Amino acid sequence: MVRDIKLAALRLLKRGGIFNLVADSRWRRQRLLVLCYHGVSLDDEHRWRPGLYMEPSVLEQRFEMLKSQNYNVLPLGESLEKLRAGSLPPRSVAITFDDGTYDFYKQAYPIAKKYGFPVTVYLTTYYSDLQRPVFNLITSYMLWQKRGQVIQDARELGLNSPLDLRTEAARHGIVMNLMGLAHREALTGSEKDLLAARLAEFLGIDYQALIAKRLLQIMNARELKEVSESGVDVQLHTHRHRTPEDEVLFRREIHENRERIQALVAKSATHFCYPSGVYRPMFIRWLAQEQVISATTCDAGLATRESEMLLIPRYVDTQVRTEIDFESWISGVGDLLAIRRAGGKKYIPYETES
Numbered sequence: 001m002v003r004d005i006k007l008a009a010l011r012l013l014k015r016g017g018i019f020n021l022v023a024d025s026r027w028r029r030q031r032l033l034v035l036c037y038h039g040v041s042l043d044d045e046h047r048w049r050p051g052l053y054m055e056p057s058v059l060e061q062r063f064e065m066l067k068s069q070n071y072n073v074l075p076l077g078e079s080l081e082k083l084r085a086g087s088l089p090p091r092s093v094a095i096t097f098d099d100g101t102y103d104f105y106k107q108a109y110p111i112a113k114k115y116g117f118p119v120t121v122y123l124t125t126y127y128s129d130l131q132r133p134v135f136n137l138i139t140s141y142m143l144w145q146k147r148g149q150v151i152q153d154a155r156e157l158g159l160n161s162p163l164d165l166r167t168e169a170a171r172h173g174i175v176m177n178l179m180g181l182a183h184r185e186a187l188t189g190s191e192k193d194l195l196a197a198r199l200a201e202f203l204g205i206d207y208q209a210l211i212a213k214r215l216l217q218i219m220n221a222r223e224l225k226e227v228s229e230s231g232v233d234v235q236l237h238t239h240r241h242r243t244p245e246d247e248v249l250f251r252r253e254i255h256e257n258r259e260r261i262q263a264l265v266a267k268s269a270t271h272f273c274y275p276s277g278v279y280r281p282m283f284i285r286w287l288a289q290e291q292v293i294s295a296t297t298c299d300a301g302l303a304t305r306e307s308e309m310l311l312i313p314r315y316v317d318t319q320v321r322t323e324i325d326f327e328s329w330i331s332g333v334g335d336l337l338a339i340r341r342a343g344g345k346k347y348i349p350y351e352t353e354s
Contacts, residue, residue, distance in 0.1 A: 007324060009337075010325070022331050022332045023091055023330070023332060024091075029089075030086070031088075032080070034093075034094045034096060034296060035062075036298060037317055038316075039103050040053065041054065042106060045103070045141070051318050054319040056108075059107070059108060060111050061323065062317060064115075065326065069091070069330070071091040071093045072090065072091055072092050074089075075118040076096060076118075076235075077270075077293070079092055079093075080303075080309070083305060095117055097119060097120070097122070098237065099237065099241070100123035100219050100224070104219065104227075109232065113230065119232055119233070122272070124218065124240070124257070125237075125239050125256070126189065126239050127217065127218040128219060130189045130190065131218075133210065133217050134217070134241075136179055138216045139199055141216060143171040146203050147165050149166070150162055150166065156202065157195075157198060228265035228267065233271075234269065235271040236257050236258060238257050239257040247286055251289070272287060272295040272296070274295060276298075279297060279311065283295075283310075292310065299314070300334075300335075301314075301335055
C-alpha cells in the first residue's frame with residue numbers, strides 16, 4: 001500500500017513537470033548521483049537475487065533514459081573532482097559496478113560501450129586468480145534452484161541437520177553452515193570449490209555446466225585487460241570481499257587488492273567501495289593512510305561538495321526498482337523524498353583464505 005502511494009505520487013510529480021524542474025535546478029547541479037550496479041544476469045540470477053541482479057534489457061532501459069534525457073555521465077574520478085571544485089555540469093551522474101563479475105564483461109560492458117558511458121568497476125581480486133564460482137554465492141544459487149524441497153539426511157556433506165530449502169531464510173542458514181564447516185576445516189578456495197561440487201552432486205545439479213556458463217565468477221586476467229584498455233576504470237574492493245575490523249588485516253586487504261589490480265591492468269587504484277556496503281568509523285582513517293581518495297557506500301543519496309569523500313552515497317539500482325523510481329533518483333526528486341538512506345548488508349563476505 002505504501003509503495004503504491006509512493007509510485008502514484010511520483011507519477012503525479014512527473015506529470016506536473018517537477019522531475020525536469022528539479023533535474024535542471026541549481027540544487028541538482030551542485031550534486032552528483034553515483035549509480036551502483038552489481039550483477040547483470042547471464043541466466044536467471046535476477047530471479048534468484050532480484051536485489052542484486054537485473055536483466056540486461058533493464059540495464060539498457062536505464063542507460064537509454066540517461067542518454068535520452070541528456071544526463072552527463074562522467075568518469076568517477078573526474079566527477080568527484082568537479083564536485084569538490086563546484087564545477088559539475090548539469091544532470092551529473094557516475095556509474096559503478098561492484099565485484100567485477102564475468103557477467104559485467106558479458107552483459108554490461110557491451111551496453112556501456114554502445115552508449116559510450118564511462119564506468120568504474122570495483123574489483124575483488126581473490127576469485128579473479130582462482131577462476132571458480134564464488135563459494136557462498138554458488139551454494140546459495142544451487143540451493144535456490146532446488147527450492148521447495150526438504151532433504152532429511154545431509155550427513156555426507158558434513159551437515160547434521162536436514163536441508164530445508166523452502167524459504168530464503170532457511171537456505172541462507174544452510175549457506176552459513178557450509179561456510180562454518182569450511183572455516184572449521186580451514187579449507188582453501190580450491191577445497192571450497194570441491195565442497196560446492198559435492199553439494200551440486202548431492203542436489204542433482206550439473207556443476208560443470210554452471211562453470212561453463214561462468215555463473216558467479218569474477219573476470220579473468222584477459223577480460224580485465226580488455227575492459228581496462230577500452231576505458232573501464234578498475235578500482236579497489238578488497239582482495240577477499242571483506243572488511244576486517246583489525247587494522248592490520250583491513251590494510252592487508254587493500255594492499256593485496258591494489259597489488260593484484262596493478263598486475264592485472266597495469267594501473268594504480270585509489271578509489272574504493274565498501275564490500276556489501278558495510279563500513280565502520282575507523283575504516284575512514286585506515287583508508288586515508290592507504291592514500292585512498294574516495295570510498296563509496298550503499299547508502300542512498302546524492303553526493304554534495306560537503307560529503308565525506310570516504311563515505312560517498314550511491315543509488316543501488318536493481319531489478320526490483322521501477323522505471324519511475326530510477327527516473328526520480330536521476331532527477332534528484334528521489335533524494336528529496338528519501339526517508340530511509342542507510343544501505344542494508346546485501347550478502348555475506350566471500351571469506352576465502354586467511
